[in-house]
Amino acid sequence: MPNTEPNDMIQDEKEKAPFLKGNLPLAIGAAVLVLGSGLLGYSVGHRQGLTAVGFEADAEQLVEVVQKQKTSLEALNKKLNATTQERDLAVSNANDLFLAVNKARDEHTQAESLAVLYREVLRQRGGLPLSVQHIAVKPLPENAYEYQLDLIQVSPSKARVSGSVEIRLIRGSEILVVPMADKNFNFENYERLTGRWTMPKGFVPEFIEVRLTGAKPVTRRFSWGKGPAIENQSAFLSEIPQTEPNAN
Template sequence: MPTEISKSTPKIVKRSSTGVMSPLILVLFASAVLLTGVIATAFGHKFGYYRGYQASQNEAKLKGDAQQLTAEDIKKLKLNVESLTKQVNTAKQERDISLNNLGQMRQDIQDLEVKNMQLIQVNDVYAQSLVQQGGLPLQVVGAKMEPLPENAFEYRFDVAMLAKDGLQHRLKPTLTLLDEDSLVEVPLEPSTYDIKGISRIRGRFVMPSGFKPKQAKLNLESNGQKVEQIYNWQLSAPVEKMPMSLSEVPETDQRPVNEGKGNTQASK
């Protein structure tokens, strides 16, 4: 039986596209990864360089500012030291001047105290001499009236007396204001004084509204002696720099009066 040899039919085998593309994909992926790494490295290097540059610039700027501030502070400190040194030197000079003035004032006070004691001694000698001669009769040695704010007036009378016994006695003064038809008695405070030598009568009063005195009469009484002194009330020139209120003239003037033995004047 003849053998039949079958003719094989050739088959076309198609290569899978997946097998062909796999190496290419791998190459592309590797290239992409490599490119990404290169880019990342370059960017990182550039970014790091920029940050480092910025940091170095900031540090240099801070160092420069620190050096500049330090120089300004040193300059200010020097100026402050110079100013304080001048103030200290001025204070020392003022202290030395004050100490010198204080020493001079102390010396002046001591000199015045010595002179005052000497005058007291002389007065005592004169007083004893007058007492031995019968004393000094009661008399007014000075009188003055001065206008004050708020229609007030200040009276100042210096009275002298030495009794025959050389003792201190009570003095009672009375002050009366007179116009053409009436009189006003001025209340004196204090109402009595002690006298042995000189007694200073001081005080103030408010003039009654509408009253215009023509005369002021002072009556004195002490140790059995009586004296009456009348003064014409005359208007002198207006007083300059008159205080605005009595509170600006808190105390009466205790200086001796060397005028007004016969007449006293009062200003407008």
């Protein structure tokens, strides 16, 4: 029997070789396409994953920034409201103060007008000689005292009066002269003298006496009355409350 199998195999290999040779570029292209598709899919998926992670991080950061801005805005709103209230209160206080100042100015003007009127009446009736209108003494800390002495006179000829003042503290036969920084006066209608002195320890006067020397000497004696001491000493004499001793 003739051997045909080897011949058939040889014939098949010869037929496959030209087929592979002719379709080799196509096979390579298909492999490249499959590999490229895999790489492209991985790359796209990887990028999408990174993009999603980055988006979440950006979103969290944006939320944090917005929250900080919201907190800052709330603080600014509170500050604005407080400033507005302070402004309104200041404006209200300024208006009240303005009205009070105008009222005080009007009252002062009215009092001055009345004083001028009274002085003119007194001049027409012969005037008013030099006199002590008022004296006030106030205790201060550390055994100190403050005096306020008001002098007045009305001359028919509108002449000025001048002289000096002496303030004495009297206890029985003891007499203490109060040291005065300015004891001279020179005025037409009215003058106020103020000052402070330190009382010797243990000395409690019974009377306070004011002596005026001038064209006509004047002497007035008042009983000594001691009130409560001032805790917070004022830097301005006009801010210290006044007290008027009882006159004999």
